[in-house]
Structure formats: structure tokens, C-alpha cells
Amino acid sequence: MALSITPSRHWLGNDGPWSAFDIRIGPSQKLVQVLPASSVSLTLAVLEQGCIEGLDPSTCEADRGDVLDPIDLATWSNITAENGQQYFNVTFPTEEFYFGGGVSSAIGVSSLGFADLNETLQSQLIAGFPSKTPFLGLLGLSGREAYPANASSSYKSPLQTLKNTSTISGLTWAYTAGAKYKTPESFGSLTFGGYDASLVNMDEALTGVNFTRDFNGNELTLTVKTITVGDQSSNATGLVAQLNSALPEIWLPESECRLFEDKFDLKWNESFGMYLVSEEQRQRLQDQNTSVSFDLTASESDSSKAVTITLPYAAFDHEVKFPLANITDGETTLHYFPLKRTPNDTSNFQVFLGRTFFQEA
Numbered sequence: 051m052a053l054s055i056t057p058s059r060h061w062l063g064n065d066g067p068w069s070a071f072d073i074r075i076g077p078s079q080k081l082v083q084v085l086p087a088s089s090v091s092l093t094l095a096v097l098e099q100g101c102i103e104g105l106d107p108s109t110c111e112a113d114r115g116d117v118l119d120p121i122d123l124a125t126w127s128n129i130t131a132e133n134g135q136q137y138f139n140v141t142f143p144t145e146e147f148y149f150g151g152g153v154s155s156a157i158g159v160s161s162l163g164f165a166d167l168n169e170t171l172q173s174q175l176i177a178g179f180p181s182k183t184p185f186l187g188l189l190g191l192s193g194r195e196a197y198p199a200n201a202s203s204s205y206k207s208p209l210q211t212l213k214n215t216s217t218i219s220g221l222t223w224a225y226t227a228g229a230k231y232k233t234p235e236s237f238g239s240l241t242f243g244g245y246d247a248s249l250v251n252m253d254e255a256l257t258g259v260n261f262t263r264d265f266n267g268n269e270l271t272l273t274v275k276t277i278t279v280g281d282q283s284s285n286a287t288g289l290v291a292q293l294n295s296a297l298p299e300i301w302l303p304e305s306e307c308r309l310f311e312d313k314f315d316l317k318w319n320e321s322f323g324m325y326l327v328s329e330e331q332r333q334r335l336q337d338q339n340t341s342v343s344f345d346l347t348a349s350e351s352d353s354s355k356a357v358t359i360t361l362p363y364a365a366f367d368h369e370v371k372f373p374l375a376n377i378t379d380g381e382t383t384l385h386y387f388p389l390k391r392t393p394n395d396t397s398n399f400q401v402f403l404g405r406t407f408f409q410e411a
Contacts (some may be wrong), residue, residue, distance in 0.1 A: 051216075051217065051218050051219045051242055051244075052106070052169070052218055052219070052241050052242065052243040052244030052245075053169065053212060053217055053218050053241065053242045053243055054239075054240070054241045054242075054246065055071055055074075055133065055146075055164050055166075055167070055241070055242070056071075056165075056241040057069045057070065057071055057228065057237040057238045057239070057240070058070045058072045058083050058165070058167045059237055059315075060069055061084060061230050061235075062083060062085075062113065062114075062186055062360060063085075063186060063298070064113070064117055064185045064186065064370065064371040064372060064373070064374055065185070065298040065299070065326065065368065065370055065371075065374060065386075065388065066240070066298050066368040066369070066388060066405065067230040067368070067369075067380050068085055068186070068227060068228075068238075068298070068405060069227060069228035069230075069237045070083035070084065070085060070186065070241055071083065071084060071085070071086065071164075071237030071238065072095070072164070072165030072166070072233070073093065073163065073164060073187065073189060074124065074161075074162070074163035074164070074165060074170075075095060075118065075160060075161070075162060075163075075176055076122055076125040076160045076161060076176075077125045077160075077161065078121065078122055078125060079163060080116075080118060080122045081116065081165060082095050082096070082114060082115050082116045082117070082118070082187055083116065083186070083187070084114030084186060084187035084188055084189045085186050085187070085188055085189070085272070085295070085405070086188075086189050086191050086225045086238075086240050087188035087189060087190055087191060087295055087296035088191050088192065088225070088270055088293060088294055088295045088296065089142065089144065089145065089192060089292070089294050089295075089296050090188050090189075090192055091175075091190045091192040091193075091194050091195060091196035091207040092139065092174070092175040092176065092177055092190050092196040092205070092207065092294055093162055093174060093175070093176050093177070093181055093187070093188070093189055093190060093208070094155065094176075094177045094178075094184070094187050094190075094318060095117075095118050095176065095177070095178055095179075095187040095190040095215055096114045096115065096116075096117045096178070096179065096186070096187055097117060097123075097156065097178040097179060097180045098117045098118060098119045098120065099119050099180035099181060100114060100117055100179070100180040100181070100182070101114065101117060101304075102307050106372075106373075107372055107379055107380025108379070108380065108382075110229065110372075111379045112147055112367055113185075113371075113372075113380065114185060114186060114187075115186050115187055116249070118178050122178075123141065123156060123158065123178060123322045125160060126157055126158030126159060126160040126176060127159040127160065128156070128157070128158040129157045129158055129159065129198055129382075134369045136156060137154050137155060137156055137157075137176070138154070138155055138156075138157050138198050139151060139152030139153065139154055139155075140153045140154075140155045140157070140177050140179070140198075142296065143273055144292060144294070144402075145294065145296060145297060145402070146328075148183075148297060149183060149184075151386065152224035153177070153179045153181060153183070153184070153383045154179060154181060155177035155179040156176075156177070156178045156179075157175065157176070157177045157178075158176055158178075158197050159173055159174065159175060159176070159205065160174060160176050161292070162174040162176070162289060164207060169212070169217060171208055171211045171212070171215075172211075173205065173206070173211075174205070174208065174211065175196045175198065175207075178241070181331065182371065182373050184296070187349075188296060189208065189233055190208060190209075191208075191209060191223050191225065192207055193207060193209045193221040194207060195207060195210065200382075204406070207317075209223060211219055212242050213243070217242075217243070218242050218243025218244070219243050220243055220244075221242075222242075222244065222245075223240070223241060223242050223243070224240070224241045224244065224245030224246065224383065225238070225239065225240050225295060225408065226238060226239045226249060226408055226409070226411065227295065227405045227406075227408035227409045228409065229364075229365065229409045231365065231367065241342055241360075245299060257285055263410055266276060270293040270294070271290060271291065271292050271293075271347065271374040272290075272291050272292075272293065272346045272347065272348065273288060273289065273290060273345055273347050273348065273349050273357065274285075274287075274288075274289040274291050274344060274345070274346060274401055275287055275345040275346065276343075276344075276345040277302075277309065277342070277343070277345075278308060278312050278342070278343040278345075279309050279310055279313045279314075279340065279342050280340040280341070282309060282312070282313060284306055284309050288402065289302075289303070289306070289400045289401045290400055291346070291400075291401035291402070291403055292401070292402055292403070293403045293407065293408070293411070294403065294404055295404065295408050296404075297402055297404035297405065298388055298404050298405050299388040299389055299402075299404050299406055300306075300388065300389050300390070300401075300402065300403055300406050300407055301389075301390045301391070301399055301401060301402035301404070302389065302390075302391070302392060302400075302401055303391070303392050303394045303401075304343060304391050304392075306401075307391055308391060310325075310342075310387070311325075312387055313340060313341070314335055314387060315331065316387055322374070322375045322376070322387050322396070323384055323390070324358035324370065324374075324375070324387075324390070325387040325389055326370075326375070326384055326385065326386050327385040327386055327387055328385070329385070333383045335363055336363065336364075336367065337364070339362065339363050339364075340363050340380070341360050341361060341362050341363065342360070342363075342365075342366070343359065343360040343361075343363045344358065344359050344360075344361075344403070344407070345357075345358050346358070346359065359407065359410055359411050360410065361406070361407070361409065361410050362410075365406060365410060366387050366388055366389070366406065368386055368387070368388050368406075369383040369384065369385055370383065370384050370385075370386045371383050388404075388406045389401075
């Protein structure tokens with residue numbers, strides 16, 4: 051048995067157009083739009099304080115997939131830290147460099163539903179956060195239990211709860227981010243307990259690869275054999291990669307980023323921490339339409355099953371919006387290339403393949 055979640059048919063995000071999914075939180079069935087997050091076990095939703103009247107754009111709440119107000123939170127069974135604090139840090143161990151010390155959140159136990167289905171999951175761990183990172187809420191896909199910081203109890207993830215209630219037959223899921231650049235637009239797909247066979251080419255799909263977990267229990271780890279940008283390939287092999295839809299970009303060591311810099315004439319903006327693309331440069335890159343391919347295998351020692359995922363240039367043709375790149379209004383947009391340099395002190399992974407990768411995988 052499998053359960054397919056229908057996308058909201060809205061494209062949201064301040065770091066790319068991402069296909070969102072509707073969920074309902076609490077007895078009030080508050081509807082918010084979120085993105086699936088492969089490395090997360092709980093649900094995160096934006097609090098009302100995440101949009102400040104008079105300071106943030108008037109479209110802030112809609113841009114962030116709607117927000118939870120104090121009435122929504124009052125219906126939760128709130129969790130308080132041992133020191134009495136009402137807020138916890140939701141941590142992302144392998145993405146600490148992206149989320150900093152964690153996402154400060156009000157955490158409680160409540161119900162979680164899916165907008166177009168009768169399924170309602172009880173006793174779900176919900177984290178309401180006001181910060182601008184992440185910009186949208188997240189729906190955890192991981193099969194691991196969720197542990198609030200400084201709390202002694204654990205809580206079943208949505209995937210585990212669906213399995214325990216016999217709604218799905220196994221702890222598996224399938225997700226593709228969709229692609230707005232396609233004609234017609236291809237919205238995201240999310241299935242618990244299986245996958246959408248209509249979207250899978252079994253000769254090319256990642257289902258042909260045996261995913262492994264690292265020593266920390268992180269899911270969806272692969273080995274990158276080769277990265278090819280146009281007619282040039284990297285000679286670095288054995289890079290351990292985590293497929294991680296909680297992150298928007300593709301993260302690579304600086305040595306691998308140079309391949310992209312040379313081919314696309316990218317310049318790293320140290321102040322903003324991104325590769326900005328000018329209008330003239332964007333038009334040139336669109337005309338060239340250079341593709342990027344990733345050759346992936348289960349591990350460096352086992353290349354019996356391998357797969358190549360190819361992304362067209364359009365998959366990297368994204369916009370950045372408020373509040374990134376010091377943008378203060380809801381109208382200004384800048385173009386950027388969704389590639390990041392992995393920090394040198396990242397020990398667990400050298401490569402992250404984020405939502406940009408999930409557009410074609």
C-alpha cells in the first residue's frame with residue numbers, strides 16, 4: 051500500500067521555484083504549504099512572528115506558505131525544556147553550516163493532516179519557527195524518530211506513523227521536486243510507502259542504486275564517480291554525497307566548484323555566499339544550454355549499480371528573493387546559480403545534492 055500526496059500546484063520559495071505541498075496542523079486544521087525534507091523527522095511550520103508588519107513585504111505570509119498564529123499554537127500539547135524555556139533549537143546535524151546552531155522553535159505535539167486526504171496523523175511533533183531560514187516550512191520524510199532537544203521522549207515521524215497505522219506497507223518514500231522550467235510545468239510528486247511508477251524510468255532511476263547510511267544514520271548517501279559540465283569532467287572520484295531535499299542548492303568542495311565556475315563564468319560573491327548571475331550572463335547561458343551530469347553509485351568499492359542524472363541548464367536558472375542577498379522588498383529579484391561551496395570543516399559529507407538535483411532525480 052502507498053499514499054500519494056497531491057502538490058498544492060503553487061511554486062514557492064525565495065531561492066528557487068519549488069513545488070509546495072499542503073498540510074493541515076492541529077484541531078483547527080490550519081492549512082500551510084511546506085516542502086518535503088529528506089533529512090528531517092518532524093514537521094516545521096512558520097510562526098506568525100516570521101512576518102513582521104511594517105518591516106517585511108506585505109506578501110510575506112503568502113510567500114512563506116502561510117503562518118501559524120497564537121490560536122493555532124494554543125491547541126498543541128506544548129513541550130517545555132528542562133530549564134523552563136519555551137523554545138528549542140531544532141538541529142540539523144549534517145546541515146549545521148546552513149542552519150547555524152539550529153532553528154529556534156516552539157515545539158508541541160499535535161495532529162498532522164494532508165489537505166486532499168482523509169488521513170490525519172495523531173501525536174506528531176510540530177515545530178513552529180519565526181526565523182527566515184528555512185524560508186518555508188518542512189515536512190519530514192525520514193523514518194527515524196524525532197527527539198526534541200532536552201526532552202526524554204521520542205516521537206514517531208509521519209512515515210513511521212503511517213506504517214504503524216497500516217496506511218502504507220513499508221518505511222519507504224519517493225519524492226521529486228518538480229520542474230517549473232518544463233513545458234508544461236511539472237509539479238512535485240510525493241509518495242509514502244512506494245513511488246509513482248508513471249514518473250520513473252527504471253533504466254535511469256536512482257531506484258537502481260542501493261542507498262547506504264553513514265555511521266550517523268543519515269539516509270540517502272551515495273558516491274559521486276564523476277561530474278560532467280558540458281564537455282568537461284572532473285577527475286575527483288569517491289566523493290560521499292547525501293541527497294538532501296532540506297537544502298535548495300548543490301554543495302560541492304571548492305575544487306569541484308571550479309569546474310562550474312570555468313564553464314559558466316561564475317563568480318563567487320563572498321558577501322552573499324552565492325553565485326549571482328547578471329541579466330546578460332543569464333541570457334548567454336540560456337542560449338548555450340549546457341547540461342550537468344552526475345555519475346552516481348552506491349559506494350566507491352561497489353560500482354555494479356550506477357546511474358547518471360543529467361540536469362539541463364534551466365534547472366540552475368533560479369531567482370533569489372527577500373530577504374536573501376540583502377533584498378528588503380517583495381518585488382526585487384536577482385538571478386543566481388544554485389551551487390554552494392562546502393565548508394572545509396564539514397567532516398561527514400563532502401557533497402550535498404539538494405532540491406535543485408531533485409528536479410530531475
